[in-house]
Amino acid sequence: xxxxxxxAAQGVRLPxxxxxxxxxxxxxxxxxxxxxxxxxxxxxxxxxDLRDWARRRMAGASSWQSRVAWVLGLAVVYxxxxxxASRFTMPGTFIxxxxxxxxxxxxxxxxxxxxxxxGVLLADALYSTAALxxxxxxxxxAAGNALQAFVIAWAIRRAGSAAHPLATPLSVxxxxxxxxxxxxxxxxxxxxxxxxxxxxxxxxELAASWLAWYASDVVSMLLIPPFIxxxxxxxxxxxPGAERAAFLAILAVVTMAVAILPRGSPRxxxxxxxxxxxxxxxxxxxxxxxxxxxxxxxxxxxxxxxRGLNEVSVGSFLEVQMFVGAAAVTGLVVSAAxxxxxxxxxxxAEHGAGAVSEARDRLLSSFAHELNNPLTPILLNLDLLANxxxxxxxxxxxxxxxxxxxxxxxxxxxDLKEVSVLQSRRAFRLHPVPxxxxxxxxxxxxxxxxAAANAGVRLVLEAPESVEARADADRIMQVLSNxxxxxFKYTPSGxxxxxxxxxxxxxxxxxxxxxxxxxxxxxxxxxxxxxxxxQEAGVQKEGTGLGLYIARGIVEAHGGSLSCESDGPGHxxxxxxxxxxxxxxxxLAASVQPAPARGTSA
Amino acid sequence: xxxxxxxxxxxxxxxxxxxxxxxLIHIAAKSPGTLVMHASSAxxxxxxxxxxxxxxxxxxxxxxxxxxxxxxxxxxxxHAPVRCALMTGYHEDVIDGVRLGxxxxxxxxxxxxxxxxxxxxxxxxxxxxxx
Numbered sequence: 232x233x234x235x236x237x238x239a240a241q242g243v244r245l246p247x248x249x250x251x252x253x254x255x256x257x258x259x260x261x262x263x264x265x266x267x268x269x270x271x272x273x274x275x276x277x278x279x280d281l282r283d284w285a286r287r288r289m290a291g292a293s294s295w296q297s298r299v300a301w302v303l304g305l306a307v308v309y310x311x312x313x314x315x316a317s318r319f320t321m322p323g324t325f326i327x328x329x330x331x332x333x334x335x336x337x338x339x340x341x342x343x344x345x346x347x348x349x350g351v352l353l354a355d356a357l358y359s360t361a362a363l364x365x366x367x368x369x370x371x372x373a374a375g376n377a378l379q380a381f382v383i384a385w386a387i388r389r390a391g392s393a394a395h396p397l398a399t400p401l402s403v404x405x406x407x408x409x410x411x412x413x414x415x416x417x418x419x420x421x422x423x424x425x426x427x428x429x430x431x432x433x434x435x436e437l438a439a440s441w442l443a444w445y446a447s448d449v450v451s452m453l454l455i456p457p458f459i460x461x462x463x464x465x466x467x468x469x470x471p472g473a474e475r476a477a478f479l480a481i482l483a484v485v486t487m488a489v490a491i492l493p494r495g496s497p498r499x500x501x502x503x504x505x506x507x508x509x510x511x512x513x514x515x516x517x518x519x520x521x522x523x524x525x526x527x528x529x530x531x532x533x534x535x536x537x538r539g540l541n542e543v544s545v546g547s548f549l550e551v552q553m554f555v556g557a558a559a560v561t562g563l564v565v566s567a568a569x570x571x572x573x574x575x576x577x578x579x580a581e582h583g584a585g586a587v588s589e590a591r592d593r594l595l596s597s598f599a600h601e602l603n604n605p606l607t608p609i610l611l612n613l614d615l616l617a618n619x620x621x622x623x624x625x626x627x628x629x630x631x632x633x634x635x636x637x638x639x640x641x642x643x644x645x646d647l648k649e650v651s652v653l654q655s656r657r658a659f660r661l662h663p664v665p666x667x668x669x670x671x672x673x674x675x676x677x678x679x680x681x682a683a684a685n686a687g688v689r690l691v692l693e694a695p696e697s698v699e700a701r702a703d704a705d706r707i708m709q710v711l712s713n714x715x716x717x718x719f720k721y722t723p724s725g726x727x728x729x730x731x732x733x734x735x736x737x738x739x740x741x742x743x744x745x746x747x748x749x750x751x752x753x754x755x756x757x758x759x760x761x762x763x764x765x766q767e768a769g770v771q772k773e774g775t776g777l778g779l780y781i782a783r784g785i786v787e788a789h790g791g792s793l794s795c796e797s798d799g800p801g802h803x804x805x806x807x808x809x810x811x812x813x814x815x816x817x818x819l820a821a822s823v824q825p826a827p828a829r830g831t832s833a
Numbered sequence: 834x835x836x837x838x839x840x841x842x843x844x845x846x847x848x849x850x851x852x853x854x855x856x857l858i859h860i861a862a863k864s865p866g867t868l869v870m871h872a873s874s875a876x877x878x879x880x881x882x883x884x885x886x887x888x889x890x891x892x893x894x895x896x897x898x899x900x901x902x903x904x905x906x907x908x909x910x911x912h913a914p915v916r917c918a919l920m921t922g923y924h925e926d927v928i929d930g931v932r933l934g935x936x937x938x939x940x941x942x943x944x945x946x947x948x949x950x951x952x953x954x955x956x957x958x959x960x961x962x963x964x
Contacts, residue, residue: 596923600895603922603944604850611856614948625859632852 298346305339305350313358319537328533328552330447333376333418334455337410340384341396341456342463348381368429375421383414383452395464397457397518399571403563411452411556419444446552453559454529458522461566467517468573475516482508482524489531502528502554509562513569521562529555591654597762598647601776605636605643646777650761653784661703661788668739668810669694669732671704675711676730679719687724694732700739701813706785707741710793713778714743714806721747721804734812741808750797750804758795759783786810842888842959846871847878847904848920849896857891860951867959875899879907887915889958891942894921894928902929905936916958920944 312332320327336351355376360369386409387396397403423441426432432440485508488501505528512520532551612629615621621629676690683690711730718728726746733740750758762776779793786793791810797803844867848854854871861869870885872878874896881887890908892901905917919933922944926933933941939957942950 600922604853606945608850608852608856610945610947611853611860611951615856615859632856636852 301339301343301347302350302353305336305347306354309336309351309354310358313355319533327447328450328536328548328555329454329529330451331455332451333379333415333448334451335459336376336380337383337387337414337452338456338459340380341387341460345381345384345388348377348384351380352377363431365429365431368425368431371425372422375418375425378421379414379417379448382417383410386410386414396460397563397567398464400564400567403560403567406457407453407560407563410456411449411560415445415448415452418448443548446549450529450552450556450559453556453563454522454526457559457563458526461518461522465518465570467519468515470515478508478511478516478520482527486527486531489528490534492535499551499554502532502551505558506561509558510565513562513565518563518566518570521566522559525555525559525562528558594650594761598643601643601762602640605639609633609636609640643777646781649781650777650784653781653788661706663701663703663789665699666702666704666707668698668700668702668707668734668741669696671702671707672711672730672732672741675708675715678712679715682719683728686719686722688719688722689727691727691729692732693729695734698732698734698739699812700734700810702789702810703785706789707808707810710782710785710808711741711743713782714808717778717806718743718745718747718804721745723747726803737812739810739812742805743808744803744805746803749800749802750795751800755795755797759793841866841868843868843870843885844889844891844955844959845878845881845885845887847873847875847890847892847896847901849873849893853893853920856948857951860948861955864952864955864959867955875901875904875907878904882908882911882913887913889916889918889939891918891920891954891958894919894923900929902931902933902936905938906931909937918942918954918958920946 309332312335313330316327316330316332332351332355336348339347339350352373355373356370358369359372359376360366363369363372387406390396390405390409395402396406419441423432423437423444426440427434427437481504485501485504489499492501505524509521509524512524532555536548536551609632612632615629616626672694673692676692679690715728715730722728722745728746729742729744731740731742731744733742759779761780783793786808789810790813791808794807794809796805796807844861844864846854846857846861846869848857848871851873854873858869858871861867870881870887872881875892876898878890878892890905892904894901901919901921905919908915908917916939917936918939918941919936920942921928924943940954942954
């Protein structure tokens, strides 16, 4: 009796125009033999229990009871997955877009251990033997599937990727090469060779059979294990519920279109829409949504092709499989890259926050230290005043010292409040408006005219008619006042202080140059730190040491910079305030040389 | 340590704040048997050490140029029998990486301090025999 006669003897009616190969793999054969078993187990009832049991067991599958349980559990799931996939093959063939059982076996093998491939052997021995009607052939095919699951899981774990095999773009590439492209050759090669040796398929069908078997396993590796592993190892980032709902709605439309639209309609054009969806998911919702999208796409493609079974060629299957596979790899790589960048930014932010907190602690510590300096002469002189034998001159001096240091204390507190406002992003607000910097500089100089005359210092303004910039005029005035105060402090009588205003199409600058004591490079490097003052020994400290620190903060809040240069002690200093112009629709000042000096002489 | 009979000992006070220096000089001048000299920097203080036999040193920590800690370390390196004390606004026991306990100080005067605290310290510096 030929095998065809045997099959017919089992009461199975075969489609008259199928090939010998397709007869052996026909859907009707599988349905008749497998349906009662498949339908007797309700997946929806046992799945939650399986999930909880798997979580409890996964970490420590070391005892033999656990291992037996894992093997048997995988065998059941593998068998059910094969039964389900067989509903979506091309008629008369074993060709399916995806063969989920292969992917499930690999995912379990990666997470638990390659020895779970024994479950594949058990399940597929039963399935393939029943499907092929030949025990030795069925066992050979089952051995090929089990070996494939073992080899891939072993290779991925060996590569050190068991923790999260798809964590980085490089690990995604490694997984694609090892698992999806190389490892899947195992089952297809052994299986097709066995079929050819037993004469189940003709030699001229060898290449096509191998390619179809291989392609469905490749797609399975790219969709099923990533779905399981990403859901196992990743948590989704937070995103607005409305955006998530919109995404899911669009995904549902796309997958439904791919699954149910008839041949001749642009259903696969809808599949192209999955690519922007995958990108959207990678950036906004994380890996879980990416693998869910690609799995949904693959499932929809499988359903869609299965519906148009008699009208679709093997070549179309391969094109669909290539598209689904490429979309899956793209999604995994983009998702891994986005996650990695997100982690890097999070670490950088934590370090930044730590650095900011550390800087703030240092500032507070320095402030506490600086408070002690004016407090000490206040307390000492108060104690001196308590002496009834203190002479009048000494008493008057003590009172002056107390008053001076009390004022110094109040300035310190005021400056510290300013520093606190500067560092608080919520409290500090600039009010930038189109401002003529020449007017601001001129007003600042006017306020020092009397002091300059008394000190014998020459004040000069070198500026064009106007220089426009978007700035907070009051804050820029505050900066210029600080620079001019410092310039006066260190410029002896008979020398000059020059204020230069200049501009280019995008920048405006104000330079305060003095002919004072100058600074060393080491002094300049510390100049903008809080509580640093360049002073000569024995000279009473004036100011709080926060002026330049505050001034720089104001300028940087404008998007500009404040810098200092000096040619060395005795050669004066130059403080340059540089601002972006950003005047909007107003005409910008042309790049000009400073106008002839409009000087104020003492 | 034992107290000894008062004798004229040279106390050097170093601080870059003129008002604190002035007040400390005023307090120290009332200490019998004490000759007071002052400097406003560690460099100036080294010149005093070079020309005078200093018995006690009271110095601020933070000054332009070298710090008071470096001045004390310089004194210790010369093995000079000088009783030293520091004034500082910091409340840590380690400043600039130096544990203050390693400097063999008579005391550390934390700012802000009152006149009686300064008097007590000056007494310790000028009334205790060198070890």
